Amino acid sequence: MKLKIKLPPDGRDVHFSLPFGFTAQGEKCDGVFAADDIGIYIYTDGSLTAEYRLTDFAEFRCHRMVGTSMAQGVSENGGETAFCGFSQDMFLRFAEVMKLLEHYVRTGELITDTGEDEPVCPKCGMPLEGGNECVFCRSKGSVMLRLLKMIRPYRKYFFAAVVFTVISQAVWVFVPYLDRVLIDRYVTPKTDNVHGIAVIALSMMTLLAAAGVSDFFNMKNSFRVALNLGKDIREAVFEKSQQLSMSSVSKRTAGELINRISNDAAKIEDFVTANGKDMIVKLLSFIILSTLMFLINPKLALLTLLPTPFALILVKKLEHIMHMNYTRVWKTSVAHSEKLHDILHGIREVKSFGREKQEEERYSRYSLAFTKACIRGETMWYMTQPFAYFIVTAGNYLMLYFGGKMVLGEALTLGQLVQFTTYASMLYDPINWLFQMPRLLADASVSAGKVFEILDERSDVRDIPDPVRLEIKGDIELDDVSFGYRSYDPVLKNITCNIRQGEMIGIVGHSGVGKSTLINLIMRLYDCTGGEIRIDGVPIGDIEQHSLRSQIGVVLQESFLFDGSVYDNISYAKPQAGFEEIIRAAKIANAHEFITKLPDGYNTKVGNKGFQLSGGERQRIAIARAVLNDPRIIILDEATASLDTQTEKMIQQSLAKLTEGRTTIAIAHRLSTLSNADRLFVLDKGRLAETGTHKELMEKKGGYYRLVMAQRQTTKMRAAT
Amino acid sequence: MQTETEIYEADRLTLLDCDKIKLSRTKSGFLSLNYDGREYPRIDATRLMPFYSKTTYISLCYENEEKELREAGVIKDMADLDSEQYRVLEEYLSYKYYMPEITKVYNIRDNMQGSIFVKTDTTSGEKTICVKDWYQNFRMLTDDYLYVCDAEGNKYFCENIHKLDKKSRSVLEMFT
Incomplete structure (x- = not known):
């Protein structure tokens, strides 16, 4: 990252120099923050206004506020000094400088080679993220081209559809020729050649039958392509949503993801069914019909096609407007789906707070907004449509006037004119279709854009090439581990510890101190921003994610049970498990007894989210699920927090069986839950403050002691009230 | 404690x-x-x-x-x-809470990939604001109040979009 952006006005030779817009007191200014290996120099409006020695500080940090942030130094005794304030676009650079300065005062090593900025798109300034082309600035055409490329596996059917459409179109082109022959040979000369008329009628009938058969095969193949394409898109988006890291997935609501998987894929499917092959066929029709018309009479053909360029200009103009309209439709549709999902997901809360009426009203508002956006888009379209149609068909009137004159002047036969007018009306079909394109294309390309947005997203937790498939024993080492959900805002700082195979570790600390974050890192749901985690001596980043997670058993506070039977839910961790294995797992989890009392035993449906079972029963199924795979590492994140004391005792027994001989990391607010832990890790402000057994930590009278005392006091007070 | x-x-x-x-x-x-x-x-x-x-x-x-x-x-x-x-x-x-106020919107370009580029006049001067995931970061908090968070984390607002000039309102109409 480039950390020399604006040089000090006095030309001082420094290692880092960044512009800022606010003084330490928050007044607006034009400033430069500069630092070398001795000190920090603050220039405000062209002159040096403050100077600090690096050795006066033990820590450097950026404090993120709402609209601005400030760079600060913290002295040994905790005293803070603000150097300057800056807008958020400079945050990452300041955060990097602060990190490097802190590293320097801690280790004496000053890193000045910070490289260049990551390549950014010259157009929008967004990082290129390893690609050559900016995903945000790709042309609209490339989105559709990419969509067409997805048809490749079904090209056989696609071309079959094109061929049958061409046959059908060719038949329709031939019919006006027969009209001309009928008029010029048999009707106008008034011959009594009934045989000739019958042959023409029979030919027409045969041709129309052939067109019907072609249409059937055309639609059969078209649907096959479109439906398969829709399936591929749905599966690709779903697969991607499974592969993306937690941070990427949690950016979007479930409703939005559902919308992309179902609705957007369906729109693309519809577009391809209706228009995929038409693009080729209509273009071919246009070329063939125009050529035939020019062959019959170039002057009339020119008159017919005269308004087409004007129609094209209008199409281009409308394209943008329709795109905007359909984006709005998409936005309201997503908002509507999100709301629907949100309300149905929280139906218990809705009912228990008696908010059904309000939710009905809230849903109606979103539904109405969606309807209004659709009406607006369609109204806009149908307002311009008749006018556009008039422009397109204006050539028809010119052609009729001049064609009629030619027939009267015997420059053209009546049959030729009829053939010509039929071709002209047929020609308006592809032109009209082209005119429909802005609407169709806008609708489909908005959906295609949204689908590709997900497909192009790079997961920030990725396997290395040839990752290690490790048979885990259970040793875990954390070596100077730091992590922040935003890299500049660390939640965990410099955590170093070893967890031995088979050991049970309890993690304690206040809410928000980073306990769950720590286990998320061990499960590699996120990657550390500093330091390294090693499992059995192998860096966690080198282990295949699937191999790692399949050997970790997790029981969370609110375990999620999928809609299915008790059997399905336990076997979720190991689908190939035999029936006996499942029963054994249930027995370890103390779940077997209550399952036997259920009407359908292991085949009892647990219902949506397991609501037919009690909290304790759900937890025991979750424990059985965790135990089934014989994991080497067990993670218990507040596994008993939401249960009453009696159920907790029962679950504790299950957990004791589960954790036997396995490396276990448990988080619990109720400190008594961790009484059987071999060691306790006390986290404070993201740092590992204390480690030791319960007895050792109580004797130490530090943070853990205070936590225990506070909890005892609260319990006493509760008992007194 | x-x-x-x-x-x-x-x-x-x-x-x-x-x-x-x-x-x-x-x-x-x-x-x-x-x-x-x-x-x-x-x-x-x-x-x-x-x-x-x-x-x-x-x-x-x-x-x-x-x-x-x-x-x-x-x-x-x-x-x-x-x-x-x-x-x-x-x-x-x-x-x-430093947050420039949007006083005029010249145009909005949608790249069809979830981002929009909003050319504006703000109380801190003219600026083209790049908004990623615009349906999340370019939103109306009430019927009047527009809240914008750009790709770099800067925030902008417009207390009442209905008080903007006619052109700005029509540009915003499609996105709000």
Whole structure:
């Protein structure tokens, strides 16, 4: 990252120099923050206004506020000094400088080679993220081209559809020729050649039958392509949503993801069914019909096609407007789906707070907004449509006037004119279709854009090439581990510890101190921003994610049970498990007894989210699920927090069986839950403050002691009230 | 760690008496507070409802010895402060919540990949704001209030889009 952006006005030779817009007191200014290996120099409006020695500080940090942030130094005794304030676009650079300065005062090593900025798109300034082309600035055409490329596996059917459409179109082109022959040979000369008329009628009938058969095969193949394409898109988006890291997935609501998987894929499917092959066929029709018309009479053909360029200009103009309209439709549709999902997901809360009426009203508002956006888009379209149609068909009137004159002047036969007018009306079909394109294309390309947005997203937790498939024993080492959900805002700082195979570790600390974050890192749901985690001596980043997670058993506070039977839910961790294995797992989890009392035993449906079972029963199924795979590492994140004391005792027994001989990391607010832990890790402000057994930590009278005392006091007070 | 009194008082909203408040800026970049004789050397002021009101319900928080966040109290209405105190607090809040106001919207380009580029005039000058995931970051908080968060984390707002000029309104119409 480039950390020399604006040089000090006095030309001082420094290692880092960044512009800022606010003084330490928050007044607006034009400033430069500069630092070398001795000190920090603050220039405000062209002159040096403050100077600090690096050795006066033990820590450097950026404090993120709402609209601005400030760079600060913290002295040994905790005293803070603000150097300057800056807008958020400079945050990452300041955060990097602060990190490097802190590293320097801690280790004496000053890193000045910070490289260049990551390549950014010259157009929008967004990082290129390893690609050559900016995903945000790709042309609209490339989105559709990419969509067409997805048809490749079904090209056989696609071309079959094109061929049958061409046959059908060719038949329709031939019919006006027969009209001309009928008029010029048999009707106008008034011959009594009934045989000739019958042959023409029979030919027409045969041709129309052939067109019907072609249409059937055309639609059969078209649907096959479109439906398969829709399936591929749905599966690709779903697969991607499974592969993306937690941070990427949690950016979007479930409703939005559902919308992309179902609705957007369906729109693309519809577009391809209706228009995929038409693009080729209509273009071919246009070329063939125009050529035939020019062959019959170039002057009339020119008159017919005269308004087409004007129609094209209008199409281009409308394209943008329709795109905007359909984006709005998409936005309201997503908002509507999100709301629907949100309300149905929280139906218990809705009912228990008696908010059904309000939710009905809230849903109606979103539904109405969606309807209004659709009406607006369609109204806009149908307002311009008749006018556009008039422009397109204006050539028809010119052609009729001049064609009629030619027939009267015997420059053209009546049959030729009829053939010509039929071709002209047929020609308006592809032109009209082209005119429909802005609407169709806008609708489909908005959906295609949204689908590709997900497909192009790079997961920030990725396997290395040839990752290690490790048979885990259970040793875990954390070596100077730091992590922040935003890299500049660390939640965990410099955590170093070893967890031995088979050991049970309890993690304690206040809410928000980073306990769950720590286990998320061990499960590699996120990657550390500093330091390294090693499992059995192998860096966690080198282990295949699937191999790692399949050997970790997790029981969370609110375990999620999928809609299915008790059997399905336990076997979720190991689908190939035999029936006996499942029963054994249930027995370890103390779940077997209550399952036997259920009407359908292991085949009892647990219902949506397991609501037919009690909290304790759900937890025991979750424990059985965790135990089934014989994991080497067990993670218990507040596994008993939401249960009453009696159920907790029962679950504790299950957990004791589960954790036997396995490396276990448990988080619990109720400190008594961790009484059987071999060691306790006390986290404070993201740092590992204390480690030791319960007895050792109580004797130490530090943070853990205070936590225990506070909890005892609260319990006493509760008992007194 | 919470003291016994704090546990009992956790649910009580402590409204501060504006006559007893003495705020001043410190070299840490934060504020210091003397309230009725009690000293708080490092105070952070927060608008509790920043989108509804900028000068009412201002929370003053500090870190105790255990580095836990505690609330000294809430100023119900800054208008009750004397002019000097009002100025100190207002300056701090304007700095913390620095957010240029959008005064004109020239055009909006949608790249069809979830981002939009909004060419605007703001109280900090002309700027093209790049908004990623625009349906999340370019949104109406109420029927009037537009809130924008750009790709770099800068925030912008327009208190009432209906008061913008006609062209700006028509540009915004498709995206709001």
